[in-house]
Amino acid sequence: MKEKIRKVVVVGGGTAGWMSAALLKRVLGEQVAIELVESEQIGIVGVGEATIPPIQHVNAVLGLNEAEFLRETKSTIKLAIRFENWRKQGDSYYHTFGAPGKSQAFCHFHHFWTRAQQAGDSSSLWDYDLNYLCAEAGKFAKLKVDDPMWELHYAYHFDASLYGAFLRKYSEQRGVKRTEGLVEQVNIHPESGHVESLVLKSGKVIEGDFFVDCSGIRGLLIHKKLGTGYEDWGHWLPCDRAMAVPSERFEETLPYTRSIAHSAGWQWRIPLQHRNGNGLVYSSNHYSDEQAADILLNNLESKALTDPKIIPFRTGRTRKQWNRNVVAVGLSSGFLEPLESTSIYLIQSAIVRLIHLFPHAGVSSDLVDEYNRQSQREYELIRDFIILHYYLNERDDSQFWRDARNMDVPDRLTEKIGLFRSNGGLVQDQLDIFLEPSWLQVMLGQGVIPQDYHPIADSLTNAQLKEKLANTKKLKMEPLPKIPSHDQFLEMFCKAG
Numbered sequence: 001m002k003e004k005i006r007k008v009v010v011v012g013g014g015t016a017g018w019m020s021a022a023l024l025k026r027v028l029g030e031q032v033a034i035e036l037v038e039s040e041q042i043g044i045v046g047v048g049e050a051t052i053p054p055i056q057h058v059n060a061v062l063g064l065n066e067a068e069f070l071r072e073t074k075s076t077i078k079l080a081i082r083f084e085n086w087r088k089q090g091d092s093y094y095h096t097f098g099a100p101g102k103s104q105a106f107c108h109f110h111h112f113w114t115r116a117q118q119a120g121d122s123s124s125l126w127d128y129d130l131n132y133l134c135a136e137a138g139k140f141a142k143l144k145v146d147d148p149m150w151e152l153h154y155a156y157h158f159d160a161s162l163y164g165a166f167l168r169k170y171s172e173q174r175g176v177k178r179t180e181g182l183v184e185q186v187n188i189h190p191e192s193g194h195v196e197s198l199v200l201k202s203g204k205v206i207e208g209d210f211f212v213d214c215s216g217i218r219g220l221l222i223h224k225k226l227g228t229g230y231e232d233w234g235h236w237l238p239c240d241r242a243m244a245v246p247s248e249r250f251e252e253t254l255p256y257t258r259s260i261a262h263s264a265g266w267q268w269r270i271p272l273q274h275r276n277g278n279g280l281v282y283s284s285n286h287y288s289d290e291q292a293a294d295i296l297l298n299n300l301e302s303k304a305l306t307d308p309k310i311i312p313f314r315t316g317r318t319r320k321q322w323n324r325n326v327v328a329v330g331l332s333s334g335f336l337e338p339l340e341s342t343s344i345y346l347i348q349s350a351i352v353r354l355i356h357l358f359p360h361a362g363v364s365s366d367l368v369d370e371y372n373r374q375s376q377r378e379y380e381l382i383r384d385f386i387i388l389h390y391y392l393n394e395r396d397d398s399q400f401w402r403d404a405r406n407m408d409v410p411d412r413l414t415e416k417i418g419l420f421r422s423n424g425g426l427v428q429d430q431l432d433i434f435l436e437p438s439w440l441q442v443m444l445g446q447g448v449i450p451q452d453y454h455p456i457a458d459s460l461t462n463a464q465l466k467e468k469l470a471n472t473k474k475l476k477m478e479p480l481p482k483i484p485s486h487d488q489f490l491e492m493f494c495k496a497g
């Protein structure tokens with residue numbers, strides 16, 4: 001059915017709902033009316049607090065003032081994730097948003113480094129990455145530089161409920177209509193099968209031409225009403241529960257997320273200006289909720305502020321994220337555990353995709369198919385990147401890790417690991433949010449050492465190679481003394497803005 005889209009109804013007021021409403025309103029303006037329905041009785045998940053750098057595009061499109069954003073959402077800066085005990089107990093590495101060294105003549109820096117390693121050099125690849133150097137030193141500044149060599153790539157940690165409130169205020173000020181109420185019924189057009197209207201508990205009817213289902217894990221429209229199928233990826237990513245608890249803030253806030261592996265899952269630690277976010281992602285086949293609570297609470301480094309909250313989840317994706325006149329955004333579209341903080345990015349990407357393919361003149365199969373093809377690919381690529389962390393482990397302390405090491409992984413992942421292991425080769429798949437430096441850091445951090453390097457790295461003499469590495473390290477270290485501590489930055493920047 002082709003009908004002009006004049007009104008979009010967003011169902012749900014969590015991170016997905018308010019990001020959708022804010023971005024759609026900002027970009028589509030007066031072309032469509034936007035109404036958001038949410039129920040305070042149900043509430044939000046409220047645990048998505050770590051992001052990746054593309055969040056800055058959202059802020060730029062919305063025209064947000066960064067200092068105000070940091071203040072209002074109690075944000076801190078995120079330069080990296082530090083993975084602890086993932087390869088083996090006692091071992092750690094960073095996945096930073098930066099990149100080591102500087103590429104030369106189509107040859108990534110790590111090939112030169114690999115050649116030097118084979119000749120006996122013992123430096124760490126991360127010594128050549130400014131993001132790492134600042135993360136380790138607890139420093140941050142917004143550097144204005146001409147050379148990408150000194151760029152600091154960053155994202156934010158923020159308080160999810162404050163972020164939602166911030167976007168709600170933004171959206172309402174620009175004309176998004178918010179309706180409080182519990183959706184009890186969804187009406188379908190008898191011929192087209194499209195959603196026509198929602199009926200609230202109060203009896204109020206909300207009509208729309210197009211619906212964005214941001215109702216969270218329950219997927220009120222996409223699953224409950226339209227019965228869209230779900231692809232389960234639990235055989236690759238066996239964690240199926242999370243337990244979250246906030247704790248008191250530390251004296252010093254670190255500019256990175258910590259991810260600490262345990263015998264059947266992992267714990268996150270996210271520093272905010274006013275508190276820490278903590279949680280354990282675990283497999284219910286290996287830990288009872290009581291065991292999980294013991295592990296989480298015994299490993300907090302500051303006093304818990306509430307009782308832990310349990311969040312069951314099912315890893316996978318909704319088969320057709322756009323079905324008829326409904327697009328699922330956020331948890332209703334699928335779930336990948338928060339190991340690489342990708343869910344909020346997936347919300348962003350879904351809305352941007354919807355804006356690109358917006359059915360102004362009505363829903364058509366070419367738009368729907370293209371949307372679904374891209375979303376599927378994007379989900380699969382992130383899934384593979386997360387599997388990588390589990391698969392490349394050398395831990396021998398539990399069956400959980402032995403099983404992860406011995407699983408059959410998707411073919412594309414096998415190819416990528418094989419290529420890197422044989423000659424340090426990295427590939428950039430279209431629609432993969434994780435660029436080559438991300439794959440490099442996780443493969444190396446998880447213990448894959450390239451057996452060979454690109455022949456271009458042989459273009460230098462031994463002395464030139466030594467000098468190149470020494471110079472790169474020196475140049476990367478150069479700005480450090482002038483960069484303030486992360487806490488000093490937050491204080492100065494938030495006040496000044």
Ligand SMILES: Cc1cc2nc3c(=O)[nH]c(=O)nc-3n(C[C@H](O)[C@H](O)[C@H](O)COP(=O)(O)OP(=O)(O)OC[C@H]3O[C@@H](n4cnc5c(N)ncnc54)[C@H](O)[C@@H]3O)c2cc1C
Binds near residue numbers: 043
């Ligand atoms: C343990 C865990 C940790 C996470 N950590 C991160 C992270 O670090 N980084 C990251 O990017 N992402 C993270 N995420 C994901 C992130 O939390 C979610 O992507 C994000 O919060 C979006 O949730 P949502 O808006 O889809 O759903 P929800 O927050 O569940 O919101 C659902 C909304 O729908 C409304 N609703 C539902 N049913 C009805 C009804 N019948 N009538 C009216 N309204 C209704 C509710 O009131 C609510 O407003 C994490 C997720 C989990 C589970």
